[in-house]
Amino acid sequence: MPDAPLLQVEGVVGGYGAADEILKGISATLMPGRMAAIVGPNGAGKSTLLKAIAGLLKPKAGRILLEGAPLTGLPPRAIAARGVAFVPQEANIFPSLTVRENLEMGGYLEPRPRVVAKVEALMARFPVLAEKRRRAARTLSGGQRQILAMAMALMVEPRLLLLDEPSAGLSPKAAEALFDGIAAIHAEGTAILMVEQNALEALSIAEEGIVLVDGRVARTGAAAELAGDAEVRRLFLGG
Numbered sequence: 001m002p003d004a005p006l007l008q009v010e011g012v013v014g015g016y017g018a019a020d021e022i023l024k025g026i027s028a029t030l031m032p033g034r035m036a037a038i039v040g041p042n043g044a045g046k047s048t049l050l051k052a053i054a055g056l057l058k059p060k061a062g063r064i065l066l067e068g069a070p071l072t073g074l075p076p077r078a079i080a081a082r083g084v085a086f087v088p089q090e091a092n093i094f095p096s097l098t099v100r101e102n103l104e105m106g107g108y109l110e111p112r113p114r115v116v117a118k119v120e121a122l123m124a125r126f127p128v129l130a131e132k133r134r135r136a137a138r139t140l141s142g143g144q145r146q147i148l149a150m151a152m153a154l155m156v157e158p159r160l161l162l163l164d165e166p167s168a169g170l171s172p173k174a175a176e177a178l179f180d181g182i183a184a185i186h187a188e189g190t191a192i193l194m195v196e197q198n199a200l201e202a203l204s205i206a207e208e209g210i211v212l213v214d215g216r217v218a219r220t221g222a223a224a225e226l227a228g229d230a231e232v233r234r235l236f237l238g239g
């Protein structure tokens, strides 16, 4: 029998206030340990979809299931406790806290001794965070901030990591280093759903691709296939 899906998004419709159909019926599946890149034009609803999965937005129709159990309607904290960590596009660190304090905040759901051990492990894994542990997070470079945001999310040892445009605003070199870090986290078995403008880069480290256009899934498939598809390249990847 094949593995059961980790995440199932079934016909999700939702949005904000009067604009309550930004997502116009999204369905997608992610198997355990897999990585999918979500790409598509500005305003397609990519961030909205991640917010719906994380519980920051309540769909008006459809269901979202983690390991077969519904997440829809649970508060964000309960969804985090189920093993879903969300790194939003903006405001994903506490600028005035130190690097170490930020990591500790990532572990707010956990008992103190475990938090201390995990902070140490993450600083060993991302040496730049150890180096800057006593510095206010606002003093970090853009790339270092994104590494910190991701490390905070890893404090809960998520089964599913949701990343919204982690490379936004980074230099090509910093983006490359960040993608290496994301690929390493994925290689250890964490399932990842990553929204990226940097579509070709994202599809090169993901196994699957989901193309969102105007609140709908326009294409899904193997990431390599989508990255090589002439129509996808022309329409969405500027190539």
Ligand SMILES: Nc1ncnc2c1ncn2[C@@H]1O[C@H](COP(=O)(O)OP(=O)(O)OP(=O)(O)O)[C@@H](O)[C@H]1O
Pocket (backbone or CB within 6 Å): 016, 019, 022, 040, 041, 042, 043, 044, 045, 046, 047, 048, 049
């Ligand atoms: N808080 C909000 N209130 C009302 N409308 C919103 C809100 N956030 C986003 N929208 C609208 O929802 C639509 C989808 O936005 P979303 O941020 O999900 O797009 P996106 O695909 O992530 O785009 P981008 O590539 O620019 O990040 C847009 O039309 C946007 O204006």
Ligand SMILES: [Mg+2]
Pocket (backbone or CB within 6 Å): 046, 047, 048, 089, 164, 165
């Ligand atoms: Mg977005």
